[in-house]
Amino acid sequence: MSVRGAGVPAGSAWLPGSLVWRVALLSVVVVFVQISVVSEVPVFGVSVDLSPLLVAFVGLLCGSTIGAVTGFCVGLLIDLALMQMLGVTSLTFTIIGYWAGRLRELRDPQAALTPLFVGAAAATAAMVGYSVIEFLLGVDAPVSLELLREIVVGVLVDTVVALPMWALVRRCVVGALPDDPRRRRRRAYTTGGLSPLSQSRGGAR
Amino acid sequence: MSLSARRASTLSGEDSGRFPLVYDKTVRRRRAVLALLVVLSLILLTAYFGEAPSGGLHSVQRGFLTVVSPIQDGANKALKPVRDLFGWFGSTLKAKEQNAELRKQLAKVRQQLTTKQLDEGTYRELLKLYHLGNALSIADYRPLTATVIYQSPNIWYSTITIDHGSSSGVRVNDPVIADGALIGKVTRVVSDGALVSLITDSEVEVSAKISATGEPGMVQPEVGEPGRLLMQYLPSTSSVVPGDYVVTSGTISSKGESLFPKGIPIGQVTSTSEQSGFKSVEVSPLADLHGLDVVQVLTYRSGSRPESLNGLAASLTPAHQLGPEEEAQGGQVALAGG
Numbered sequence: 001m002s003v004r005g006a007g008v009p010a011g012s013a014w015l016p017g018s019l020v021w022r023v024a025l026l027s028v029v030v031v032f033v034q035i036s037v038v039s040e041v042p043v044f045g046v047s048v049d050l051s052p053l054l055v056a057f058v059g060l061l062c063g064s065t066i067g068a069v070t071g072f073c074v075g076l077l078i079d080l081a082l083m084q085m086l087g088v089t090s091l092t093f094t095i096i097g098y099w100a101g102r103l104r105e106l107r108d109p110q111a112a113l114t115p116l117f118v119g120a121a122a123a124t125a126a127m128v129g130y131s132v133i134e135f136l137l138g139v140d141a142p143v144s145l146e147l148l149r150e151i152v153v154g155v156l157v158d159t160v161v162a163l164p165m166w167a168l169v170r171r172c173v174v175g176a177l178p179d180d181p182r183r184r185r186r187r188a189y190t191t192g193g194l195s196p197l198s199q200s201r202g203g204a205r
Numbered sequence: 206m207s208l209s210a211r212r213a214s215t216l217s218g219e220d221s222g223r224f225p226l227v228y229d230k231t232v233r234r235r236r237a238v239l240a241l242l243v244v245l246s247l248i249l250l251t252a253y254f255g256e257a258p259s260g261g262l263h264s265v266q267r268g269f270l271t272v273v274s275p276i277q278d279g280a281n282k283a284l285k286p287v288r289d290l291f292g293w294f295g296s297t298l299k300a301k302e303q304n305a306e307l308r309k310q311l312a313k314v315r316q317q318l319t320t321k322q323l324d325e326g327t328y329r330e331l332l333k334l335y336h337l338g339n340a341l342s343i344a345d346y347r348p349l350t351a352t353v354i355y356q357s358p359n360i361w362y363s364t365i366t367i368d369h370g371s372s373s374g375v376r377v378n379d380p381v382i383a384d385g386a387l388i389g390k391v392t393r394v395v396s397d398g399a400l401v402s403l404i405t406d407s408e409v410e411v412s413a414k415i416s417a418t419g420e421p422g423m424v425q426p427e428v429g430e431p432g433r434l435l436m437q438y439l440p441s442t443s444s445v446v447p448g449d450y451v452v453t454s455g456t457i458s459s460k461g462e463s464l465f466p467k468g469i470p471i472g473q474v475t476s477t478s479e480q481s482g483f484k485s486v487e488v489s490p491l492a493d494l495h496g497l498d499v500v501q502v503l504t505y506r507s508g509s510r511p512e513s514l515n516g517l518a519a520s521l522t523p524a525h526q527l528g529p530e531e532e533a534q535g536g537q538v539a540l541a542g543g
Contacts, residue, residue: 035355036280037288042495065238072242076249080269081277082357083364083393083400086262087250094242137254 019176023058023066026172027074030054035081046154048161049123051078055093056100056122057115057169061177064101071097085137092129096122119162123155258393267395270366274354274398278368281354313448346466346503348382349373353497354398363406363426365389365497370398374504378464383500386470386491387411387453391502399502403494404471405432413471415486416450418443424451424471424488432495434472434488443484449474451488466503 030050039047055074059067075090100118103109128151253262351367369375371394379391381401389403402409405426413424413436420443427435436451451474455467472488479485505512 032277032280033284036277037284040288040353040356040496045495065235068239068242072246075246080266081273082355083266083270083366084357085250086253086266087246087248090249091243091246094239094246098239133250137250 016176022173022176023070031077043157044153046150046157048157050165052096052122052126053119053158053162053165054169055097056118057166059097059100060104060118061173064098064105067097067101068094088133092126096125115166116159116162120155120159123158127151127154270398271395277354346505348501349504350499350501352499363403365401367399367401367500370395372396375399375502380465380503381500382469383492383497388492388494388500404490405494411465412454412456413451414454415445416452418445421454434490435485436488437485439484441479441482441484445474445477445486447474447476
């Protein structure tokens with residue numbers, strides 16, 4: 001389950017329509033499942049939050065621009081559906097989606113556990129970012145070690161579901177992503193004529 | 206070397222001239238999109254924060270909920286078996302412990318019931334004697350059963366969304382109960398849904414009293430303990446002990462507070478402490494606020510006594526905002542009717 005695979009090449013101006021529809025549909029389904037099922041099943045006293053994971057993984061697969069736009073739209077949908085203050089979740093998720101996309105564009109991480117770490121970071125950023133904005137707005141809410149405990153437990157619980165969530169997002173989105181030259185070069189290196197094994201075999205003959 | 210620099214070095218000399226231009230354009234577009242989205246979020250936030258509840262953005266939000274709540278309700282019903290399956294595992298793990306605790310509570314309640322039944326006869330005679338039988342009570346309301354279709358997952362907002370709204374007679378400030386205990390009040394209503402703020406939400410405060418001693422106080426969320434309540438500024442001579450029940454007092458002490466009928470259980474005292482000459486008690490809510498599935502909204506008919514008393518309560522404007530100490534010293538407005 002590595003990050004290597006197709007992705008929108010950095011600098012590509014082409015945005016396939018099927019990608020837009022897939023991301024939009026996936027976002028709506030995940031938000032509704034989050035609201036109707038996941039939020040009502042507490043795990044160790046906290047609810048799993050799938051939305052920052054979705055935004056981060058779309059950014060990780062599709063790039064920073066698509067990640068940021070997805071984050072904004074998912075955040076706005078959540079704020080509208082939950083009757084929360086508009087703009088708070090949008091702002092947080094826009095930054096998460098952009099950051100995940102930039103991570104892919106700059107570092108192109110190959111490790112199999114990359115989605116795990118990205119998911120944990122996204123969950124942490126979402127909870128901490130939301131808390132900071134609420135504090136800045138002067139919302140009078142309880143603050144204590146209990147709050148920190150809930151944030152820590154929430155991040156751990158979200159990290160546990162990060163890998164299955166990554167598999168789901170990748171399966172839904174990867175078919176619509178444009179071909180990435182880097183993937184072709186990697187595939188050629190491992191299975192094609194550029195592989196050292198195939199070259200040595202050809203030399204022995 | 207960065208990814209973009211590596212790509213640049215693999216290009217031919219002919220292409221490398223065009224590459225910086227394309228690269229700059231890409232960077233500018235990416236940054237412009239980010240800046241636009243961030244500015245848009247800040248504008249939304251500022252506008253929403255600064256406008257009145259009847260403003261444009263709030264109306265859009267209510268309109269969205271009007272459209273989405275039937276879909277949410279359908280999805281909630283369709284996915285209930287999945288939710289129940291996950292809930293079953295958690296409940297099974299806690300069942301043995303809960304069973305032992307409930308048996309202890311049952312034994313204690315049976316003992317109290319015997320004592321109370323003896324006092325009940327005397328109480329009814331006194332009510333008749335002093336014509337006090339017209340206090341606003343739960344019997345003046347029409348309980349409307351509603352299903353919870355959404356519960357806020359984060360700790361900043363303790364709210365739930367239910368599947369009945371103004372078309373079913375639900376109004377803002379209607380009390381909401383579950384398992385026989387108060388859980389909150391309605392804060393926003395659309396035609397087919399309503400938002401309920403729970404008693405653990407920072408915006409909700411309830412005038413209450415200790416059931417055993419009758420001492421009044423204000424129940425609010427406890428700062429530092431999400432999900433727990435605090436009743437403050439009881440007299441230092443108060444004889445409240447852990448285990449006493451806290452119920453609604455049927456009074457209000459500030460303009461923003463809702464008038465709840467008298468005698469609805471809120472929670473149970475878990476500990477007491479004393480500071481600055483007043484006693485404070487920690488209250489554990491009686492209803493399970495995390496696993497709400499079905500609740501009852503206390504609605505009322507037009508022209509009924511709750512409507513007239515709520516209207517009177519809303520129109521009252523105290524000369525100054527009462528501080529907690531003043532409230533503890535009896536600065537409450539009783540609207541028991543009569």
